[in-house]
Amino acid sequence: MIKKAKVINDFSITIATVNGSGSQTANTTLMRALFKMGIPVSGKNIFPSNIQGLPTWYTIRVNKDGFTARKDEHEIVVCMNPTTFAEDLAKVLPGGAFYYADHIKFPIKRDDISIYPIPVKELVKNADVSPALKDYIANMVYVGVLTKMLNIDIKQIETALDFHFKGKPKPIESNMSMVNASIEWAEKNLNKTDPFQVEKLNKNEGLIMADGSTAAALGAIYGGVQFTPATSLAENLNEYLHQLRKDKDGKNTFAVVQAEDELAAIGMAVGAGWAGLRSMTSTSGPGLSLMTEFAGLAYFAEIPVVIWDVQRIGPSTGLPTRTSQGDLTFTAFMGHGDTQHVILLPGSVNECFQFGNSAFDIAEQLQCPVFVLSDLDLGMNQWMAESFQYPDKPMNRGKVLWEEDLEKIKGDWGRYRDVDGDGIPYRTVMGNQHPRSGYFARGTGHTEMARYSEDSKNWESNMDRLRVKYDSARSHVPSPIIDNSNKSEIGLVSFGSNDAAIVEARYLLEKEGIRTDYMRLRAIPFNGDVRNFIENYKRIYVIEANHDGQMNQLLTLEMPEEAKKFRSLALDNGLPLSARWIVENIQELEVN
Amino acid sequence: MITTIGNSNSIGLQKGDYKGQPTSLCQGCGHNSISNQIISACYELGIVPEKIVKFSGIGCSSKSPAYFLERSFGFNSLHGRMAPLATGAIFADSSLRALGVSGDGDTASIGMSGFKHMVRRNAPMLYIVENNGVYGLTKGQFSATAEVGLTLKHQGTNPYMPVDICMEALISNATFVARSFAGDAKQVKELIKAGLTHDGIAVVDIISPCVTFNNQENAFHSYTWGKDHEAPLHEISYVPKLDEIMLEDDFLPGTINEVCMHDGSSIVLKKLEKDYDPTDRWQAIRMLEEAQENNWLITGLIYINCDSDNFLKQHNLPKKPLNRLIEEELRPSKDSLKKINDSMF
Numbered sequence: 001m002i003k004k005a006k007v008i009n010d011f012s013i014t015i016a017t018v019n020g021s022g023s024q025t026a027n028t029t030l031m032r033a034l035f036k037m038g039i040p041v042s043g044k045n046i047f048p049s050n051i052q053g054l055p056t057w058y059t060i061r062v063n064k065d066g067f068t069a070r071k072d073e074h075e076i077v078v079c080m081n082p083t084t085f086a087e088d089l090a091k092v093l094p095g096g097a098f099y100y101a102d103h104i105k106f107p108i109k110r111d112d113i114s115i116y117p118i119p120v121k122e123l124v125k126n127a128d129v130s131p132a133l134k135d136y137i138a139n140m141v142y143v144g145v146l147t148k149m150l151n152i153d154i155k156q157i158e159t160a161l162d163f164h165f166k167g168k169p170k171p172i173e174s175n176m177s178m179v180n181a182s183i184e185w186a187e188k189n190l191n192k193t194d195p196f197q198v199e200k201l202n203k204n205e206g207l208i209m210a211d212g213s214t215a216a217a218l219g220a221i222y223g224g225v226q227f228t229p230a231t232s233l234a235e236n237l238n239e240y241l242h243q244l245r246k247d248k249d250g251k252n253t254f255a256v257v258q259a260e261d262e263l264a265a266i267g268m269a270v271g272a273g274w275a276g277l278r279s280m281t282s283t284s285g286p287g288l289s290l291m292t293e294f295a296g297l298a299y300f301a302e303i304p305v306v307i308w309d310v311q312r313i314g315p316s317t318g319l320p321t322r323t324s325q326g327d328l329t330f331t332a333f334m335g336h337g338d339t340q341h342v343i344l345l346p347g348s349v350n351e352c353f354q355f356g357n358s359a360f361d362i363a364e365q366l367q368c369p370v371f372v373l374s375d376l377d378l379g380m381n382q383w384m385a386e387s388f389q390y391p392d393k394p395m396n397r398g399k400v401l402w403e404e405d406l407e408k409i410k411g412d413w414g415r416y417r418d419v420d421g422d423g424i425p426y427r428t429v430m431g432n433q434h435p436r437s438g439y440f441a442r443g444t445g446h447t448e449m450a451r452y453s454e455d456s457k458n459w460e461s462n463m464d465r466l467r468v469k470y471d472s473a474r475s476h477v478p479s480p481i482i483d484n485s486n487k488s489e490i491g492l493v494s495f496g497s498n499d500a501a502i503v504e505a506r507y508l509l510e511k512e513g514i515r516t517d518y519m520r521l522r523a524i525p526f527n528g529d530v531r532n533f534i535e536n537y538k539r540i541y542v543i544e545a546n547h548d549g550q551m552n553q554l555l556t557l558e559m560p561e562e563a564k565k566f567r568s569l570a571l572d573n574g575l576p577l578s579a580r581w582i583v584e585n586i587q588e589l590e591v592n
Numbered sequence: 593m594i595t596t597i598g599n600s601n602s603i604g605l606q607k608g609d610y611k612g613q614p615t616s617l618c619q620g621c622g623h624n625s626i627s628n629q630i631i632s633a634c635y636e637l638g639i640v641p642e643k644i645v646k647f648s649g650i651g652c653s654s655k656s657p658a659y660f661l662e663r664s665f666g667f668n669s670l671h672g673r674m675a676p677l678a679t680g681a682i683f684a685d686s687s688l689r690a691l692g693v694s695g696d697g698d699t700a701s702i703g704m705s706g707f708k709h710m711v712r713r714n715a716p717m718l719y720i721v722e723n724n725g726v727y728g729l730t731k732g733q734f735s736a737t738a739e740v741g742l743t744l745k746h747q748g749t750n751p752y753m754p755v756d757i758c759m760e761a762l763i764s765n766a767t768f769v770a771r772s773f774a775g776d777a778k779q780v781k782e783l784i785k786a787g788l789t790h791d792g793i794a795v796v797d798i799i800s801p802c803v804t805f806n807n808q809e810n811a812f813h814s815y816t817w818g819k820d821h822e823a824p825l826h827e828i829s830y831v832p833k834l835d836e837i838m839l840e841d842d843f844l845p846g847t848i849n850e851v852c853m854h855d856g857s858s859i860v861l862k863k864l865e866k867d868y869d870p871t872d873r874w875q876a877i878r879m880l881e882e883a884q885e886n887n888w889l890i891t892g893l894i895y896i897n898c899d900s901d902n903f904l905k906q907h908n909l910p911k912k913p914l915n916r917l918i919e920e921e922l923r924p925s926k927d928s929l930k931k932i933n934d935s936m937f
Contacts, residue, residue: 279680
């Protein structure tokens with residue numbers, strides 16, 4: 001046992017449990033209590049594709065400096081699952097702490113860590129709660145023990161439980177009694193030999209905790225979403241829609257329909273978008289593949305619709321509960337023929353809210369599908385975030401002609417005519433009563449008057465206009481976030497949920513003498529800022545969480561003359577990227 | 593019908609206001625005569641063309657909405673996906689009447705799932721299936737509605753039992769199921785009128801011979817077979833509610849069964865030999881089974897139920913069309929977001 005000085009507010013806790021054992025309540029309670037103590041914190045749920053029985057891990061990281069990316073190192077491990085015991089024990093860093101339920105009887109041959117057996121079964125047996133509830137509160141034992149051993153504020157544990165159970169006294173009381181009994185037991189029976197503990201800070205003022213999918217749903221509601229097929233992202237929508245979107249007569253200004261499958265979901269969303277509703281759907285994995293044919297139709301028939309893809313590992317069913325950024329190139333060209341889509345890449349919970357709203361403006365202005373690529377880490381884990389900001393711009397419904405508009409131009413319009421030179425035509429929507437308003441939308445070749453045409457000139461000029469429109473999209477999508485303050489030779493390029501790991505990696509690299517600048521991409525197509533950034537650096541590291549380096553591929557296609565300086569750092573292991581992995585790879589490549 | 597005044601209808605429009613582009617389908621195609629009956633039905637009902645929205649999938653039948661009601665909005669969507677696309681679109685303005693035209697491949701093969709789900713939701717749309725038993729546009733392969741044993745020149749003999757679209761609709765709890773034959777112009781028109789007025793899904797399966805690929809005399813979907821084997825359930829007249837109910841001479845008291853439509857108008861059925869009650873679902877299913885055994889082409893209104901709520905009504909929508917709501921009606925207040933932020937942990 002190596003004695004170390006106290007380590008305050010800087011470590012990771014990994015909790016190993018059995019899926020379906022109710023550990024989510026315990027884990028989020030711990031994380032929330034730490035958050036309310038003012039300590040920067042994050043929680044990553046590494047869970048199996050299973051309802052009950054397979055191993056699951058939850059990692060909580062506290063860091064006084066605000067670095068909350070997932071760490072590869074585990075200072076504290078709590079093991080409640082016999083099947084992963086050996087693996088979990090081996091994970092603990094030297095000098096770390098290992099807590100385990102003492103009914104798990106395996107030999108422990110480590111003397112470089114602190115070992116804390118906990119009589120979970122006995123504590124639960126003696127708990128003062130009804131037998132029916134005992135199974136549900138077993139995980140509160142480690143909450144109590146960690147509260148004592150790490151010096152967590154018990155009042156904040158209660159605050160977290162109160163929030164979780166929406167103020168219902170009974171479950172709060174029974175969970176708290178288990179926590180308190182465990183604290184008491186730990187006080188009497190455990191002798192702390194590890195250095196890790198927490199102390200109150202004041203770093204979370206004005207922040208909230210939320211997941212990206214809830215933020216996206218709320219953003220969409222404030223963006224005026226009117227139609228969506230039901231999905232798990234839309235579960236959040238449904239909850240808030242009924243609260244926020246009734247008119248003065250109590251009528252719904254929205255509709256949510258339970259679709260039978262992804263084909264129907266995207267079909268309904270495209271139908272609603274065509275008909276003039278702010279329409280969105282969400283999916284992940286093979287669900288996105290199923291939406292391909294409609295994506296092509298919506299691109300070609302020029303229909304606004306928003307598609308949220310919460311990315312997870314593929315191809316095929318892949319690892320359905322593990323995070324990834326592997327849908328990028330597929331989405332960029334989704335559909336047969338020459339198809340190029342607009343993609344937004346939110347990098348935080350707040351951007352999920354912001355893009356939840358602005359994606360509708362972009363889709364309606366450009367009259368095309370807009371894909372928003374979130375991922376499982378961003379969408380489903382809890383993150384610290386700023387309070388959601390009310391949209392600062394009025395809605396932009398794009399070029400829609402109603403009766404009075406058609407009257408003014410004496411009905412002289414063509415659905416696919418480029419009047420303004422930006423490739424974006426004017427549209428009308430069903431219900432318009434002007435006799436010249438109607439047209440027959442289709443995925444087949446058409447003239448600028450929307451008439452069927454197999455004429456190659458019509459075809460080519462239409463495709464040329466779509467190309468102009470795609471170029472116009474560059475000025476409608478969000479610009480990258482650039483930090484070039486280091487005036488380095490090295491530019492890091494990334495996107496999405498990798499941000500936390502990159503921010504930390506830059507800090508660590510700088511300590512090692514490697515200064516970097518950083519561009520976080522937020523959309524495809526790329527605009528001029530992207531090219532300017534890339535042109536300014538000798539070496540560009542494109543960092544992403546997929547196997548083939550898909551952003552690197554897209555950037556290479558966009559600016560082949562710059563491709564020599566691209567170095568692809570791609571990792572696809574189902575886990576959010578860690579700063580250490582980035583640092584080690586850059587160090588290695590910088591030497592060579 | 594009696595709604596016409598001179599060369600214009602009750603709302604002062606002429607028949608030309610309901611026309612479409614010239615057809616590109618084969619001469620003699622049953623689909624063309626159905627298009628004509630859609631024009632006549634809408635003209636006679638005095639529906640404003642802008643109050644209709646047309647949908648279709650992919651195939652010969654799905655091209656046809658270009659050939660009628662040119663002033664109406666329409667969407668020629670994807671193969672087999674008319675149903676979900678229409679399901680999303682109809683929320684935008686529920687004052688419009690949806691009219692869908694699909695084919696047997698589009699509905700009973702690739703689109704079976706969407707078809708049945710739209711039916712079970714009772715989404716308000718007249719869902720016409722122009723049923724010819726073949727994939728005409730791709731040179732006449734058997735579709736799912738082709739009868740077992742049918743032999744076609746290039747395809748050989750069909751080994752599988754056919755899908756009966758009316759039966760599929762019925763067992764999915766459709767609230768309006770009818771079948772007709774493209775050669776029976778009057779019946780087609782009356783059923784279209786009734787279907788356009790029905791407040792829910794109205795499935796009308798119209799046997800529509802493919803003159804090019806499936807018109808052998810012995811084939812179920814041919815003109816000759818259809819004419820010889822058609823067994824109308826009843827003669828039908830559709831009577832809009834605004835008009836005096838006028839019966840034709842041969843509608844004698846005691847042989848008339850008047851079915852009330854949701855909007856107060858009525859459909860009048862003339863019974864033949866049987867005392868057929870189209871509001872009895874069990875009888876409708878039994879009758880379709882018997883027809884199959886006896887090789888009858890049963891036409892007419894097979895089933896109707898005016899008591900179910902349509903899909904849109906379950907969504908508590910405002911009177912103002914959703915697609916005309918403005919920012920003030922769609923974006924919740926600043927104050928509400930403060931409350932949301934306060935409610936987060």
